[in-house]
Amino acid sequence: MKKRLTLKLIAKELDVSVSTVSKALRDSAEISEDTRQKIKAFAKLYNYKPNIIALSLKNRKTKTIGVIIPEIVHHFFTTVISGIEQAANEKGYHVIICTSNNSFDKEVINMEILANGSIDGFILSVAKETQQKKDYHHLTEVIEQGMPLVMFDRVIDEINCDKIIIDDFLGAKKAIQHLIDKKCKKIGLITTIDYVSVGKLRTQGYREALKENNIPADEDLILKVEDFDKSEMEIQSFLKDKKMDAVFAVNEHFAIYAIKAFQEQGLKVPDDVQVIGFTDGELSKRFIPSLTTVNQHGEEMGAQAARLLIKKLENEDAEDEPFETIIIETGLVERNSTKR
Amino acid sequence: MKKRLTLKLIAKELDVSVSTVSKALRDSAEISEDTRQKIKAFAKLYNYKPNIIALSLKNRKTKTIGVIIPEIVHHFFTTVISGIEQAANEKGYHVIICTSNNSFDKEVINMEILANGSIDGFILSVAKETQQKKDYHHLTEVIEQGMPLVMFDRVIDEINCDKIIIDDFLGAKKAIQHLIDKKCKKIGLITTIDYVSVGKLRTQGYREALKENNIPADEDLILKVEDFDKSEMEIQSFLKDKKMDAVFAVNEHFAIYAIKAFQEQGLKVPDDVQVIGFTDGELSKRFIPSLTTVNQHGEEMGAQAARLLIKKLENEDAEDEPFETIIIETGLVERNSTKR
DNA sequence: TTGTAAGCGTTATCAA
DNA sequence: TTGATAACGCTTACAA
Numbered sequence: 001m002k003k004r005l006t007l008k009l010i011a012k013e014l015d016v017s018v019s020t021v022s023k024a025l026r027d028s029a030e031i032s033e034d035t036r037q038k039i040k041a042f043a044k045l046y047n048y049k050p051n052i053i054a055l056s057l058k059n060r061k062t063k064t065i066g067v068i069i070p071e072i073v074h075h076f077f078t079t080v081i082s083g084i085e086q087a088a089n090e091k092g093y094h095v096i097i098c099t100s101n102n103s104f105d106k107e108v109i110n111m112e113i114l115a116n117g118s119i120d121g122f123i124l125s126v127a128k129e130t131q132q133k134k135d136y137h138h139l140t141e142v143i144e145q146g147m148p149l150v151m152f153d154r155v156i157d158e159i160n161c162d163k164i165i166i167d168d169f170l171g172a173k174k175a176i177q178h179l180i181d182k183k184c185k186k187i188g189l190i191t192t193i194d195y196v197s198v199g200k201l202r203t204q205g206y207r208e209a210l211k212e213n214n215i216p217a218d219e220d221l222i223l224k225v226e227d228f229d230k231s232e233m234e235i236q237s238f239l240k241d242k243k244m245d246a247v248f249a250v251n252e253h254f255a256i257y258a259i260k261a262f263q264e265q266g267l268k269v270p271d272d273v274q275v276i277g278f279t280d281g282e283l284s285k286r287f288i289p290s291l292t293t294v295n296q297h298g299e300e301m302g303a304q305a306a307r308l309l310i311k312k313l314e315n316e317d318a319e320d321e322p323f324e325t326i327i328i329e330t331g332l333v334e335r336n337s338t339k340r
Numbered sequence: 341m342k343k344r345l346t347l348k349l350i351a352k353e354l355d356v357s358v359s360t361v362s363k364a365l366r367d368s369a370e371i372s373e374d375t376r377q378k379i380k381a382f383a384k385l386y387n388y389k390p391n392i393i394a395l396s397l398k399n400r401k402t403k404t405i406g407v408i409i410p411e412i413v414h415h416f417f418t419t420v421i422s423g424i425e426q427a428a429n430e431k432g433y434h435v436i437i438c439t440s441n442n443s444f445d446k447e448v449i450n451m452e453i454l455a456n457g458s459i460d461g462f463i464l465s466v467a468k469e470t471q472q473k474k475d476y477h478h479l480t481e482v483i484e485q486g487m488p489l490v491m492f493d494r495v496i497d498e499i500n501c502d503k504i505i506i507d508d509f510l511g512a513k514k515a516i517q518h519l520i521d522k523k524c525k526k527i528g529l530i531t532t533i534d535y536v537s538v539g540k541l542r543t544q545g546y547r548e549a550l551k552e553n554n555i556p557a558d559e560d561l562i563l564k565v566e567d568f569d570k571s572e573m574e575i576q577s578f579l580k581d582k583k584m585d586a587v588f589a590v591n592e593h594f595a596i597y598a599i600k601a602f603q604e605q606g607l608k609v610p611d612d613v614q615v616i617g618f619t620d621g622e623l624s625k626r627f628i629p630s631l632t633t634v635n636q637h638g639e640e641m642g643a644q645a646a647r648l649l650i651k652k653l654e655n656e657d658a659e660d661e662p663f664e665t666i667i668i669e670t671g672l673v674e675r676n677s678t679k680r
Numbered sequence: 681t682t683g684t685a686a687g688c689g690t691t692a693t694c695a696a
Numbered sequence: 697t698t699g700a701t702a703a704c705g706c707t708t709a710c711a712a
């Protein structure tokens with residue numbers, strides 16, 4: 001194994017001092033044109049690249065961002081990462097990604113390790129377990145240490161930091177309004193139990209839209225799925241004999257189970273019933289009929305998170321600036337599960 | 341911003357030398373029980389954590405693995421990463437993920453940056469553009485530098501390094517055999533043009549299976565999709581009036597377009613035509629009918645890649661050990677697009 | 681114009 | 697049992 005070229009090696013080879021080499025390579029005016037050229041030529045020839053670790057140690061900054069997400073095998077998070085990466089790379093930052101697998105312990109450990117010098121700041125979406133446990137000591141610790149933290153999507157209200165969220169409430173409202181505009185009168189809702197914050201907000205949006213249109217909310221038309229694994233059955237029996245003309249589901253999967261159930265009942269989507277989902281994934285695009293959904297703009301979310309973090313990182317006075325909460329607007333993507 | 345606790349700070353606080361602190365914390369026998377306790381208690385109280393960057397510089401190893409993939413918004417790669425992460429974490433390694441976005445330039449740049457000290461070794465699946473360009477200087481450079489490299493899935497035959505591939509040939513063969521076992525006689529193939537190595541191998545598997553069963557290959561039943569964006573149209577017109585009883589598609593999307601086209605012709609899947617795809621993604625699972633596919637075992641692939649890399653990293657004599665190529669076996673996942 | 685030395689946070693070696 | 701020192705690779709104030 002050839003060992004990597006260092007300033008020291010170059011210095012020895014060219015019989016000058018290390019600092020001369022360093023300065024020459026950084027185009028310092030202190031160094032004579034002559035030696036500068038000589039050194040640069042040599043460095044180029046042997047393909048010298050400064051050691052990033054040494055620079056990090058020296059500068060006390062790593063120019064890398066740590067991202068912790070609940071799971072990577074998930075289209076939405078994956079788009080967020082993609083956005084983070086792009087925005088970060090533009091500013092010369094790198095990205096380290098760790099997954100918590102929705103485990104509190106793994107989240108804590110990952111944060112601790114990354115916080116020990118590997119990164120300059122965090123972008124984080126908390127694990128389900130953390131939400132349930134309500135133990136946030138690892139988050140406060142990192143913040144107290146002075147390391148900037150941006151939370152996205154699954155954020156914790158009690159934690160004081162920058163946040164990027166999507167407008168679940170408005171997104172749901174838009175979806176319902178869309179159905180109402182298409183003359184739907186009996187609109188069902190398939191949502192999650194309330195402790196999942198996004199489910200809750202989307203349910204509120206549903207109610208609000210009905211209210212604004214003077215349609216009384218019918219509790220019989222609302223299903224709160226208890227168990228994700230049994231959701232297909234729950235949805236199937238829920239949709240029996242309800243005679244709805246539309247359904248809004250808070251995620252892709254529920255929406256697809258709904259369509260399936262309708263089809264089994266001999267109903268046609270969108271002719272007999274219209275369906276809207278939430279989260280615009282591969283599934284929504286390719287399913288037949290393709291799904292009209294509320295798009296969460298994951299990439300933009302990621303890009304905004306990265307930009308916000310980098311702003312804090314590079315702005316010395318950022319310390320006392322107040323924390324921001326950026327709300328990403330959702331958009332309705334019309335496809336074939338609703339009428340044109 | 342509170343500054344992080346360092347050995348130096350502890351030393352000053354406790355009025356001992358830095359080296360004493362270092363040794364005490366690492367339970368060196370050199371240090372008296374007394375001071376050791378005192379120092380450890382203090383460190384614990386103030387939550388001392390060694391700076392990883394300093395350790396990396398000192399040890400000349402970072403305990404982190406760099407992963408470069410063509411795209412992250414892609415279910416298969418995402419499962420591979422998941423596998424890499426798990427296996428790496430088990431051995432105390434971290435993972436940095438960069439995407440090349442299928443761009444040659446970005447691949448080169450990412451590799452250069454990571455190679456400058458941030459990581460101990462690479463796990464890589466090359467960008468499409470790199471495959472086309474056949475410019476591999478960045479790969480050979482890294483290898484010459486003595487940095488271990490493991491390629492997976494999209495590998496380059498000409499590069500001498502460890503490789504993890506899936507058995508595309510055998511996977512395709514299995515799929516076709518499965519169809520033949522179900523009494524299919526006219527089996528179509530929807531594949532890519534030949535320069536995509538996996539498409540080529542899967543096509544070969546198709547031919548081989550037919551041959552072994554003494555079924556002559558009919559070139560009219562083979563479609564090589566030229567343009568991914570227009571694949572839906574191409575597939576639709578290809579499937580007109582061919583009277584096949586089965587189709588094997590080299591990816592999920594082609595398979596779904598095929599089903600769609602059949603349905604539009606009034607044919608039922610799987611009753612009239614059976615369909616098998618490749619790559620087991622979300623889409624295959626949820627589509628109606630759910631897709632029978634060849635599973636690529638992405639997680640296992642990732643885990644094997646990580647383990648192989650770490651083996652090289654930790655084994656001093658690994659230098660002269662020959663490079664390995666590990667072949668991950670595919671498995672057929674039976675669902676509703678083929679008959680039971 | 682060039683070089684020396686200190687420092688970033690550690691650990692290992694050797695001396696006290 | 698403890699501490700001083702050098703080293704990892706780099707930058708920079710200061711000295712020559």
